[in-house]
Amino acid sequence: MNDYDKRQLTLILKKIGFFRESDHSLTELSSLTNDIPALINVMEAIEEPWKEECRSWWWDLEEIYAVALDRDKSALDENDKQIVFKAVDEIENMVKKKMMKS
Numbered sequence: 001m002n003d004y005d006k007r008q009l010t011l012i013l014k015k016i017g018f019f020r021e022s023d024h025s026l027t028e029l030s031s032l033t034n035d036i037p038a039l040i041n042v043m044e045a046i047e048e049p050w051k052e053e054c055r056s057w058w059w060d061l062e063e064i065y066a067v068a069l070d071r072d073k074s075a076l077d078e079n080d081k082q083i084v085f086k087a088v089d090e091i092e093n094m095v096k097k098k099m100m101k102s
Helices: 003-021 026-041 048-070 078-101
Strands: none
Touching: 003 026, 003 078, 026 048, 026 078, 048 078
């Protein structure tokens, strides 16, 4: 893995950390859903199957956010938070494993 991709993976972990420390608002979720795919897409040497799996977990975040907006929710309910944190945990674990392999 090249240094550029390591920096992108580190940024994903930082974004997840910021989200975990936040109030878990829709604004914070929006930021996370915007940043993760952008960071994944610019990686140069990470294999496509890994990116696709990461995107599949990101999609869960995107769906929760889109539904919340559609329903004019002002905050995530407990069920939404469970789904969001499952996806965030999975992305975080994938990134950490990838970084350990390098």
